[in-house]
Amino acid sequence: MYAYDEIDRTLIDERVSEFRDQVKRRLSGELTEDEFKMLRLQNGVYLQLHAYMLRVAIPYGTLSSKQLRVLARIARRYDRGYGHFTTRQNIQFNWIKLAELPDALAELAEVDIHAMQTSGNNMRNVTSDQWAGVAPGEVEDPRIWSEILRQHTTLHPEFSFLPRKFKIAITASAHDRAAIKVHDIGLRLRKNAEGETGFEVLVGGGLGRTPFIARTIKPFVHGRDILSYVEAILRVYNQYGRRDNIYKARIKILVHELGIEVFAREVEDEWRQMRGSALMLDDSMIEEIRSRFFYPAYEKLPHMPDELKKAAHDPHFEAWRRNSVFTHKVQGYSIATLSLKPVGGPPGDATADQMEAIADLAEKYSFGEIRVGHEQNLVLPHVARRDLPALWKALDKIGVATPNVNLVSDIIACPGLDYCSLANARSIPIAQELTRRFADHDTANLIGRLHINISGCINACGHHHVGHIGILGVEKNDEEFYQITIGGRADEEARIGALIGPAVPYGEVADVIEDIVEAYLALRVRPDELFVDTVKRLGVEPFRERVYATR
Amino acid sequence: MTSPLQQKIRITGPSMVTANRAFDGVVIYRTAQQGWSANLSDAAIVRASDEARVLLNEANADDVGAIGAYIAPVEVGDDGVIKPGNLREHIRSAGVTIDLAAPAQP
Numbered sequence: 136m137y138a139y140d141e142i143d144r145t146l147i148d149e150r151v152s153e154f155r156d157q158v159k160r161r162l163s164g165e166l167t168e169d170e171f172k173m174l175r176l177q178n179g180v181y182l183q184l185h186a187y188m189l190r191v192a193i194p195y196g197t198l199s200s201k202q203l204r205v206l207a208r209i210a211r212r213y214d215r216g217y218g219h220f221t222t223r224q225n226i227q228f229n230w231i232k233l234a235e236l237p238d239a240l241a242e243l244a245e246v247d248i249h250a251m252q253t254s255g256n257n258m259r260n261v262t263s264d265q266w267a268g269v270a271p272g273e274v275e276d277p278r279i280w281s282e283i284l285r286q287h288t289t290l291h292p293e294f295s296f297l298p299r300k301f302k303i304a305i306t307a308s309a310h311d312r313a314a315i316k317v318h319d320i321g322l323r324l325r326k327n328a329e330g331e332t333g334f335e336v337l338v339g340g341g342l343g344r345t346p347f348i349a350r351t352i353k354p355f356v357h358g359r360d361i362l363s364y365v366e367a368i369l370r371v372y373n374q375y376g377r378r379d380n381i382y383k384a385r386i387k388i389l390v391h392e393l394g395i396e397v398f399a400r401e402v403e404d405e406w407r408q409m410r411g412s413a414l415m416l417d418d419s420m421i422e423e424i425r426s427r428f429f430y431p432a433y434e435k436l437p438h439m440p441d442e443l444k445k446a447a448h449d450p451h452f453e454a455w456r457r458n459s460v461f462t463h464k465v466q467g468y469s470i471a472t473l474s475l476k477p478v479g480g481p482p483g484d485a486t487a488d489q490m491e492a493i494a495d496l497a498e499k500y501s502f503g504e505i506r507v508g509h510e511q512n513l514v515l516p517h518v519a520r521r522d523l524p525a526l527w528k529a530l531d532k533i534g535v536a537t538p539n540v541n542l543v544s545d546i547i548a549c550p551g552l553d554y555c556s557l558a559n560a561r562s563i564p565i566a567q568e569l570t571r572r573f574a575d576h577d578t579a580n581l582i583g584r585l586h587i588n589i590s591g592c593i594n595a596c597g598h599h600h601v602g603h604i605g606i607l608g609v610e611k612n613d614e615e616f617y618q619i620t621i622g623g624r625a626d627e628e629a630r631i632g633a634l635i636g637p638a639v640p641y642g643e644v645a646d647v648i649e650d651i652v653e654a655y656l657a658l659r660v661r662p663d664e665l666f667v668d669t670v671k672r673l674g675v676e677p678f679r680e681r682v683y684a685t686r
Numbered sequence: 687m688t689s690p691l692q693q694k695i696r697i698t699g700p701s702m703v704t705a706n707r708a709f710d711g712v713v714i715y716r717t718a719q720q721g722w723s724a725n726l727s728d729a730a731i732v733r734a735s736d737e738a739r740v741l742l743n744e745a746n747a748d749d750v751g752a753i754g755a756y757i758a759p760v761e762v763g764d765d766g767v768i769k770p771g772n773l774r775e776h777i778r779s780a781g782v783t784i785d786l787a788a789p790a791q792p
Contacts, residue, residue: 162709164750182753184778186711215786232710481784552774553782563784613772 436467560608
């Protein structure tokens with residue numbers, strides 16, 4: 136956990152006071168909506184179909200039990216008793232009243248949480264691997280660097296009015312759980328030949344209307360230079376990024392239009408002028424941030440304690456353990472994923488009761504720490520393996536132990552037309568129906584790893600382009616239709632999925648997905664050939680034939 | 687000369703003006719009494735583009751009470767009952783199409 140210092144705390148307290156005054160002036164009519172809109176967006180407040188929505192940042196996906204309890208309280212006191220975890224390590228509250236927002240933000244500030252820059256054309260929440268600091272083989276904890284970037288870019292005047300929003304993700308593992316290749320800047324921690332820490336820097340990734348996979352512009356930037364290098368990228372973007380057309384304003388378009396080599400050269404020229412400036416991080420600065428992260432005092436524990444041996448006879452526990460429990464870097468401990476994808480439930484939603492129970496369980500079993508992943512699940516990152524059976528029983532009671540992590544019913548979905556003013560079609564009911572179709576755990580395990588991503592419009596908040604199966608809602612003559620893509624992926628081998636054919640109506644989507652899965656089961660050469668690998672080997676055609684032959 | 691903004695308003699059937707209430711975001715409908723109501727049944731129904739423009743201008747003038755006013759289609763039954771004219775408006779009027787209270791099924 137990162138502990139705020141007085142500067143951090145003062146900054147968010149002052150921001151709450153400022154916003155309280157802005158809300159007061161808006162409600163009195165002193166500020167028009169046109170004047171107020173940008174101010175509310177800079178504090179994470181959107182207007183959705185039915186109400187205001189507050190998006191709260193969870194930097195690099197790390198929460199304490201205390202913070203999660205306050206999120207639960209916000210859900211209960213100011214909203215309708217639940218929150219929605221997003222694909223960028225935020226939580227959204229869908230029913231907040233404008234007049235009550237300053238009070239909600241003040242309560243969040245008491246536990247060092249804010250909603251600054253969760254909207255608007257600025258630097259958004261810096262995201263990272265939800266296993267940061269506990270993943271075996273990790274170069275080092277990427278959250279240290281995420282925090283350095285968060286501090287540097289929060290309220291940075293030069294980057295508060297960018298051509299468009301800007302997102303950074305950081306990973307330190309070979310397997311990318313942070314989807315860095317679909318971010319404006321993706322950073323991969325690595326060591327150079329001298330053993331020094333630095334970053335491979337990728338730029339120009341993004342989804343939405345024009346999807347691109349990020350490309351490497353520099354294979355190694357030393358850690359001490361990362362602020363100046365990122366700032367050089369942002370300066371080039373700020374200077375040349377298009378402000379005349381919102382659809383062409385993201386950095387991915389600039390990189391594409393200039394070409395990666397020209398863009399890299401521009402960044403290099405800019406960087407040369409500022410590299411040795413005050414932006415250079417010395418070791419003491421990095422250590423100062425590092426020292427504000429607290430790590431658990433792990434015990435020396437056996438890998439296979441008696442409690443685990445005994446529980447292995449329970450097939451339900453074993454199904455959960457095999458699916459949701461992952462190797463920790465410290466012997467005797469595990470990483471446990473909590474599925475927020477119950478059969479028939481809205482993906483990524485958690486009730487206030489669930490959040491409070493999870494906060495208690497984290498305190499009891501995970502050193503008071505919870506993580507949020509971009510797949511819209513939660514993680515307890517430090518669970519002693521002897522505690523796994525007891526933890527599972529408690530998680531099962533509150534409905535977050537569905538053993539479907541990374542399986543077909545672990546669906547990523549945006550709020551869609553049920554909430555969102557931008558959406559063309561609903562996402563959640565499609566996801567709910569699919570979880571019912573694939574509710575049988577044996578079938579889901581037979582299918583194996585398969586990521587379905589659903590977006591209710593081309594803005595792609597559900598990351599449909601990089602789903603193994605992507606579902607995009609569109610509107611045709613006032614009716615909901617869905618385009619299906621296959622073969623996308625969001626990890627270190629990120630690719631954009633390919634369209635299989637014409638859009639299908641709402642009522643046929645689940646049937647089509649079942650057809651695609653059945654085709655895969657018939658086409659795979661062996662049980663461990665993943666869906667996405669079968670698509671890579673065979674292309675779209677056999678799936679297209681299967682889906683459209685009878686339609 | 688007609689301004690470009692005026693040219694954009696063209697309705698092809700019965701319509702109403704809707705917005706969100708400024709202080710809490712609740713969906714509201716412009717009434718014939720130059721006020722707002724949270725009930726679609728209270729909405730003023732217009733059938734001509736000129737009428738729609740007037741109603742929208744009135745709505746936009748109330749910047750303190752409402753945000754983002756726009757014209758949306760409705761269906762008016764023989765019995766006079768007003769229904770939303772598309773799925774988006776149906777969801778805004780009736781609420782989300784999912785059960786918020788659905789218990790989790792592990």
